[in-house]
Amino acid sequence: MKDAMATLATELDGLLAMARELEARVDGDQGAPGAARELCAALAASVDRAVRLAGRDGNAGGRASVNGQLRSRKAAAAKVRTQVRVASMQDLGPLDDGLSWRKYGQKDILGATYPRSYFRCTHRHTQGCAATKQVQRATADPLLFDVVYLGAHTCAQAAVLAGAEQQLPPPAAFGQEQQSPPEGVQWPAEPVTPFSFPSSPASSWCQLTGSYGYAAAGGGLGVDMELEGQLDELFLDLSGYF
DNA sequence: GGAATTTGACCCCT
DNA sequence: AGGGGTCAAATTCC
DSSP, X not given: OHHHHHHHHHHHHHHHHHHHHHHHHHHHOTTOHHHHHHHHHHHHHHHHHHHHHHHHHHHHHSOOSSTTOOOTTXXXXXXXXXXXXXXXXXXXXXXXXXXXXXXXXXXXXTTOSSOEEEEEETTHHHHOOOOEEEEEEOXXXXXXXXXXXXXXXXSHHHHHHHHHHHTSOOGGGTTOTTOOOGGGXXXXXXXXXXXXXXXXXXXXXXXXXXXXXXXXXXXXXXXXXXXXXXXXXXXXXXXXXX
């Protein structure tokens, strides 16, 4: 547990450093999309690892419920909550993050222009995977999607993905050409390109959408609020560059 | 025919 | 009572 938290801290520190570096580079050189992309991908990969760590370990050590309330069905899902904002350059369908999701509901949300879609893991019944996610188009920008992940994947598919990701080269290697990534992933040559999401969620979202909004804390993430605020600001700033 | 999606109804919480 | 989340039957898709 201590190791995981230490790793999390290291990842987040690196995240901040990379974000600042990215800011500096993009600020000084408008025509440097390649370098910006590299850092952006590294940033996203780091966030992804941090979130995964927090998701795994936050359960036992974190706040599992709000105000100590017991919630029959919602209690389990409230343990891990990861929120990201994803931008789609084109009006395409559901975002494929490499995992199998099955839509089980859709609701019109008060005050929201677009309905919220509810997804759960395809292997919910076969493997008891309790992961769910909610996807909602942002009112302000229809090309932005707010995606909230609730619960942790416990299915075999998630384990395979997690294992494959650990074998990937260091984050800085992302964005390089001639990368010949696994699973036939094709990185876009231009910022705006029709896309299909490959297996690594954070890096591909960043690469392809230019906006990895934020990975914020719900119950499971024990991220310091001040740091969280800094991350929020950084992501907001960075999103403006793309 | 099986799997995924849609959609109205139901349940729980505030 | 109203809103959010889930269920499950009906429908669509492959």
